[in-house]
Amino acid sequence: xxxxxxxxxxxxxxxxxxxxxxxxxxxxxxxxxxxxxxxxxxxxxxxxxxxxxxxxxxxxxxxxxxxxxxxxxxxxxxxxxxxxxxxxxxxxxxxxxxxxxxxxxxxxxxxxxxxxxxxxxxxxxxxxxxxxxxxxxxxxxxxxxxxxxxxxxxxxxxxxxxxxxxxxxxxxxxxxxxxxxxxxxxxxxxxxxxxxxxxxxxxxxxxxxxxxxxxxxxxxxxxxxxxxxxxxxxxxxxxxxxxxxxxxxxxxxxxxxxxxxxxxxxxxxxxxxxxxxxxxxxxxxxxxxxxxxxxxxxxxxxxxxxxxxxxxxxxxxxxxxxxxxxxxxxxxxxxxxxxxxxxxxxxxxxxxxxxxxxxxxxxxxxxxxxxxxxxx
Numbered sequence: 001x002x003x004x005x006x007x008x009x010x011x012x013x014x015x016x017x018x019x020x021x022x023x024x025x026x027x028x029x030x031x032x033x034x035x036x037x038x039x040x041x042x043x044x045x046x047x048x049x050x051x052x053x054x055x056x057x058x059x060x061x062x063x064x065x066x067x068x069x070x071x072x073x074x075x076x077x078x079x080x081x082x083x084x085x086x087x088x089x090x091x092x093x094x095x096x097x098x099x100x101x102x103x104x105x106x107x108x109x110x111x112x113x114x115x116x117x118x119x120x121x122x123x124x125x126x127x128x129x130x131x132x133x134x135x136x137x138x139x140x141x142x143x144x145x146x147x148x149x150x151x152x153x154x155x156x157x158x159x160x161x162x163x164x165x166x167x168x169x170x171x172x173x174x175x176x177x178x179x180x181x182x183x184x185x186x187x188x189x190x191x192x193x194x195x196x197x198x199x200x201x202x203x204x205x206x207x208x209x210x211x212x213x214x215x216x217x218x219x220x221x222x223x224x225x226x227x228x229x230x231x232x233x234x235x236x237x238x239x240x241x242x243x244x245x246x247x248x249x250x251x252x253x254x255x256x257x258x259x260x261x262x263x264x265x266x267x268x269x270x271x272x273x274x275x276x277x278x279x280x281x282x283x284x285x286x287x288x289x290x291x292x293x294x295x296x297x298x299x300x301x302x303x304x305x306x307x308x309x310x311x312x313x314x315x316x317x318x319x320x321x322x323x324x325x326x327x328x329x330x331x332x333x334x335x336x337x338x339x340x341x342x343x344x345x346x347x348x349x350x351x352x353x354x355x356x357x358x359x360x361x362x363x364x365x366x367x368x369x370x371x372x373x374x375x376x
Contacts, residue, residue: 011128012036014055016046016072017090018064022113026059026090029117030124043067050076055085057127062091062102070105077106084134086127090115159210166206170199208339211270212322215346222350224262229255229293229300232265236272237291240280248285251276258295263371267347274340275304275367282308283364298373300353307364311357319357320345344369 013035015026020041027037038053040046043066050058058076062069073087088109089102102110108130109123177192214220233253244251272291279289287307294301311319322342341355344367348355353371360366 010034010036011056012038012053013124014038014040014046014049014053014058016040016043016049016058016064017061018042018066019061022061022090026115026120029115029120033121033124035124043072046072047075050079050085056131057124058085058087059090060087060107062089062093062098070101073102073107074105083138084131086131088123088127159206159213163203163206163210166199166203170196170203173199205339208270208274208343211267212339212343212346215343215350220267222264222267225265227261227263227265227268229259229261229295232269232272233291233293236269236276239273240276243277243280244289247280247283249280249283250288252288252290254290254292256292256294258298261295261300261371262298262373263300263351264347267350268371271344271347271369272302272304274344275302275369278340278367279304279306279308279365282306284308287364300369300371302369303366305360305364305366307360307362310359310363311365316357320355341367 013030015023015030015037016039017023017026018041023039023041027039030037038049038055040049043064046058046060046067049055060069060073060076064072069089069091073089076085076087079085086108087106088111089107090111090113091098091102092113094112099110108127111120111123173192173196177189177196180188180192211220230253233255237251237253241251276289276291283289283306289307290303290305292303292305320341322339344355348369348371351371353369355367355369357365357367
């Protein structure tokens, strides 16, 4: 017979009871229903059988001379199984407090002796079905984890392989722009300038993906330095001023409290640039984006307020998730949320802080980045 066509064996059930007669009754019920059965007459033997035979369900007596069934249930449930191992307590103790104790110690079901055969088999069948569902879910989660890892590896490979030729392309475009300064080349310089903008955007996207991956793998450690808040805001705003002018959007800046903060300047500036770019993307012409930094005793809060359509309440919790644009599109309100806001979240977390979004009075959204003086 082909090994791939070998029928699966019936589920294996471990019966634990110090009374041989009780074990025989349960064995009869289970074997008659087609299950395989193994037995243990003591607590230590039960632990050994669970370890060596990998049963798919355990029927466990509570009152045994060498072991308390509640404690034994807790021990079994604490073992590192790859999937759910259901434990059914089978006992003559029928008090409500005993049932509470059983469930508190991890039991999945509680049956009182003498056990009704039909009830036993229905409970066993239901728990075995639950075990199979648990196994399927774990396998699906593992498959998703492997798929995510493969996708991340592919992103890293693409970023690595594209950075060098893209840098060369940007350099060549800059040379062409420098060599054609005359008025007769105005149209060419305009085209080259647009090509440079597009190439730089692609370079920025690649750097964003790289930073995200390094932060996820904890390979981009936070390097705190003393930062002048006014300089930080000015440098971040300078990177988006061209976009703001083209869109007809005003950017305002304000610093409150202490003007020096301890943080990673590169990552914090990039986070602020991402928040500004996000705000400009959704603010209509004639609107404004306000940036405000507060530093009180070393605890920093930076807010970027836009005049876009706002963020629906159901999306506020997922705005900063990886590839959050998938959820955002369902709301049909904001688009394009991908790695940029996710990077902001990672940077905040690495600093021991957090990021959130709330409504702006008069319309729009406020993205708030909060960093404590020290990691909690």
